Amino acid sequence: MGNEVRKGYKEVRIGPKKLEIPREWKVSTIEDICETYAGGTPRRSNEEYYEGNIPWVKSGELNQNYIDEIEECITQKGLENSSAKWVPSNNVLVAMYGATAGQVGFLRTKATTNQAVLALLPKDNLCQPLFLYQTLSLNMNILVAQRTQGSGQQNLNQTLIREMEIPLPPSEEQKKIATILSSVDKAIEKTDEIIDETKRLKKGLMQELLIKGIDHEEFKEVKIGPKEIKIPIEWELYNLNQICEISGGYAFKSKKFIEDKCDKSYQVIRMGNVKMSFLDINKNPVYLHEDKLSERAYNYLLKKRDILITLTGTVSKRDYGNVVIIEEGDKYLLNQRIGHIQVNDDRVDNRYCYYYLQTKVFRDRFFLDGKGGTGKQENISINDVKNMEIPLPPIKEQKRIAKILSFVENKINKRQEYKESLEQLKKGLMQKLLTGEVRVEC
Incomplete structure (x- = not known):
């Protein structure tokens, strides 16, 4: 009796899944209800094809979002000499390959697309465009997981998307x-x-x-790195190591990580968890059970009010130097390539320090010390951070x-x-x- 279908519903199979849908609903493929086509890319080597007034959507701009503003434009010549095609406004776009494969967007302005983007235009009012956008936002990840192609990247193609089935009211x-x-x-x-x-x-x-x-009238010139700035005359300039204890994290062995939290575990804070002014503990969380911790590991247990700053990123991209403050102590262990700043000086308010590390003045100074690592990697050392300046009221x-x-x-x-x-x-x-x-x- 437990397997009986609810009254007014029917059981259908969509891909590998069985589900119940209302009797008056249908199961349709994208091909049944939509015209589909991909775009193209004008030759990058021809400058006449770019910086025109024709909006041109790339797959990286799709992220389960509404698309109003488009990053790049092509010219009429670029359109005529490529496979790029116009897509009318109020239609659905799907990224077929690249880092955003399977992401969906709703185009709210007329535009063209590149070859990694598939346009879905409903036929004869068989499907409402906004409904299609919402249902694909829910279901496209199933197609990506079950039917992706290619190695290294989760690639889709037009045939796979056209064969995709959706419940249709x-x-x-x-x-x-x-x-x-x-x-x-x-x-x-x-x-x-x-x-x-x-x-x-x-x-x-x-x-x-x-x-x-606040309310200063007299200023003096000081140097932050090679740059001269003016600060209030009453303020003093210090190096960070004069007012803070600064250290790095620990290279915990990933083979000891567990993915499920338990009462006797600590979350390991890795670089991906440290956003600018936000500790993202839900980003690929990993934990270490206390039974796996050495005595030394407890030196990397974070305390309330500790400040963290990421020390590794991509050359010339300024995608590191993210700063957060720890609001709850004794819950997290600090992994490598993250700076650990502890303010233990009566002259310093730790939140003042935390906010200063987010300013353009500090970040300009910070990235001056970036050094190349492996490939496109760039690093800042703990000693570099120690020698960076901070104006102190x-x-x-x-x-x-x-x-x-x-x-x-x-x-x-x-x-x-x-x-x-x-x-x-x-x-x-x-x-x-x-x-x-x-x-x-x-």
Whole structure:
């Protein structure tokens, strides 16, 4: 009895999966309901083909997103002398290969695409474009996981996508589902705009407060690396090692890592977990059980208020130097290639130090010491960090500055949490609405 199909539903097979969908829904292939075609790339060696006024979408721009602004444009000559093709607005794009294979985008403006992007144009109103975008956002990862081709990269092709099956409700139900999910998308977009605006405010405040201070009229010139800047006359200039203890992480053996957290384990913080002003503990988390830890390993146990900075990235890309502050102590172990900064000096407010390390002045100084490693890798040493300069106001002013910046950062964090709750809401709605588990009234 436990395997009986619910009343009003039928059992179907889509790829390797069995699922129940409403009786009036169909299972259709993309080929049944869409015209599909890929674009092309004009010859890069011909300058006449680029920097025109024809928007040209590349696969890297697809990320389960709405596409309004496009990074690159080609010329009419570039269009005529390549396989690039126009795609009308309000249609779905799918990345077929490269790092974003399987990612979906909804094109909200007329544009052309390169050959790694497949355009899906619904036929004769068989499928609502926004419904198609939402259902592919949910289901494309299944196709990528089950039917990818190529080695090293998860590549798709037009045939695989055209053969992909999706559950398809009647047209009016498609519209209702798309409207509900799109309303959540709009709330996420609006929240993103507020977050970006608040981040710009924080960046401007940091540049002003951490270099010019509060209500100063007299300034003096000091050198940060080779660059001269003006700071308030009452401020002093120190090297970081004069006011902080600075050390590196430990090369924990990856073969001892476990992927499941337990009561007697510590998460190992690796470079991918350290974003700018955000510790992403959900990014490929790994743990070490306390039974596997040597006595020395506990020297790398992070404390509350410790500051971290990443020390390795890509040559000339400035994709490292990310700074975070630890809000909960005795939970994390620090892996190699991350700097560990501990402020144990009464002259210094650790949040002031944390914010200064995010300024353009400090980052310009930081990247001057980048040295080539293996291939395209660039590194900063712990000794380099120790010798970097920091302008230091009196402690009372440091605390005032840190309080202002913390207020703004808290606003960003709250908006980020709200955005994450919206994303979780949408994820749940997609799972229920796009499979017919929950019906909408038409």
